[in-house]
Amino acid sequence: MDLPRYHRLRGAYYRLEGRRCTGCGAVAFPPRPACRGCGGRELEVHALAPRGRVHSFTEMATAPRGFDPPHLMALVELEDGPIIAAQLTDIDPEDIAIGMEVEMVTRRIQEKGPHGYLVYGYKFRPPVPRGEAS
Amino acid sequence: MKTARAVGIGGYGAYVPRYRVPTATISAAWRPHGATKPAVAEKSVPGADEDVVTMAIEAGRTALGRIPELDPRTIGAVWVGSESKPYAVKPSATVVAEALGITPATVAADFEFACKAGSEAMQTAVAFVGSGMTEAALAIGMDTAQSRPGDALEYTAGCGGAAHLFVPADQALAVVEGSVSYVTDTPDFFRREGAAYPEHGSRFTGEPSYFEHTLAASRRLLAELGAQAGDFDHAVFHQPVPKFVVRASEELGFTAEQIRHGLVAPRMGNAYSGSSLLGLAAVLDQARPGERIFFCSYGSGAGSDAFAFHVTERIDERRQGARVADYLDRRREITDYGHYLRLRSKIRRD
The missing domain is CATH 3.40.47.10 (Thiolase/Chalcone synthase)
Incomplete structure (x- = not known):
């Protein structure tokens, strides 16, 4: 992730903001300059739901450089429909199941070495279980 | 000290990472006969993808989520108090403010006063809202506390914190x-x-x-x-x-x-x-x-x-989302000192 690209995409990375076509209503994530449905160029900022379910997942045995193991990748089906690719966190690989509920959190995605910049972005994790009030 | 107009907390949120390292795991590495009188049984440890910025964002999201009628863009100040900022130079508060949808019309900075940085942010937030300069101010205290391997601090230096959103008293929960x-x-x-x-x-x-x-x-x-x-x-x-x-x-x-x-x-x-x-x-x-x-x-x-x-x-009516007890109950134990060192970046793969 180079720095200008990260900066440009911070709305998507921090707040799950995509684009919605004012013509045909199609939603794009990450944001695109034109609608893939109708070719329209009138697009508005559209925040996706920060909750969904695991549609599919895999564990990459060797994390790419700059990423930390275990590298857990999932397709997450968001509450409002779109399926996006994202890392899972705060979970052990053996506990992941297709269909499980997950929520968006902001985490470190990449570290450009000890002197470089940090990339923050969305990951998904199981919601914090809420116990009975004591 | 009192403000010109009454102020209170309108929303609050906490964060504690999932990982815990028991005192016994640390003493096993450094004290062959174990810690004689450990001050705490275990301490919280951040995940490999966590730092003060990510933890502050989660606590801030919970705080804002508890007062949904407040538009984040009306928050006029965001302060993050910490002694473990991810960057020596580059504010944590701007990342937090951006993630919470508060930017761009806001004051934002990081505070440092060892363990008092978070409450210093609270004092300043109270003053900003109390003077009428802004209608809401977010004060966060968050740390991933550092400790030298083998040092006495290593047994207790934990991670976590909370965000308190200050508003005029007529909208406050406290x-x-x-x-x-x-x-x-x-x-x-x-x-x-x-x-x-x-x-x-x-x-x-x-x-x-x-x-x-x-x-x-x-x-x-x-x-x-x-x-x-x-x-x-x-x-x-x-x-x-x-x-x-x-x-x-x-x-x-x-x-x-x-x-x-x-x-x-x-x-x-x-x-x-x-x-x-x-x-x-x-x-x-x-x-x-x-x-x-x-x-x-x-x-x-x-x-x-x-x-x-x-x-x-x-x-x-302001207790939606995870409570402190929920975070404390959500725990994954680290019983391997090497794993703990890696999570705390005391050993790195470069």
Whole structure:
């Protein structure tokens, strides 16, 4: 992730903001300059739901450089429909199941070495279980 | 100190990472006969993808989520108090403000005052809202506390914190009755620029630092309010180790019952700038309308901020999302010292 690209995409990375076509209503994530449905160029900022379910997942045995193991990748089906690719966190690989509920959190995605910049972005994790009030 | 207009907390949120390292895991690496009297049973450790920015964002999201009628763009100040900022130069607060949808028309900065940075942010947030400069100000105290491998600090230096969103009193779940600050130049604890780990200064920890400032600030606030320890339902203090809190509270006349809900260190260690703010969040999780809360932080260097709060009827409708107890109950134990070193970036793959 180079720095200008990260900066440009911070709305998507921090707040799950995509684009919605004012013509045909199609939603794009990450944001695109034109609608893939109708070719329209009138697009508005559209925040996706920060909750969904695991549609599919895999564990990459060797994390790419700059990423930390275990590298857990999932397709997450968001509450409002779109399926996006994202890392899972705060979970052990053996506990992941297709269909499980997950929520968006902001985490470190990449570290450009000890002197470089940090990339923050969305990951998904199981919601914090809420116990009975004591 | 009192503000021109009354101010209170409108929303609050906490964060504690999922990982815990038991004291026994650390002592197994350094003390062949084990720790004789461990101060805490275990401490919280951040995941490999966590730091003060990510933790502050989560606490801030919970705080804002508890007052959904407040448009984030009306928040005029975001301050993150920490002594473990991810960047030496580049504000954490701008990332937090951007993630929470508060940018661009806001004041934003990082505060540093050892473990008092978070409550310093609270004092300033109270002043900003209390003066009418802004309608809401977000004060966060959050730390991933550093400790040298093998050092006594390694047994208690934990991670976590909380966010408190200050608003005019008529929208608050807990109204500020008053506050004081008490600071001196005391060399009990420091970390130089570029140093990875902090140092304790001679034997300044304890009597001339924590107790002197905590007791003095607390007594001043009680005197200003014309109140006594017994007038409060809850009391929260900075928590380097639980026994410091017990002694300070006893000297001030608070009972074990009054400090019970706010004492989180036994289950997660010392969250530094986050410690007292997290204790306050744990009390707000339990407090009932009409109750009074006493709060006093401590930060090395040194100083204390004391606040008194009065809980309002709004508290019952502002508890959505994860509570402090939920974060403390969500725990994954790290029993391997090497794994702990990796999570704390004390060993790295480069």
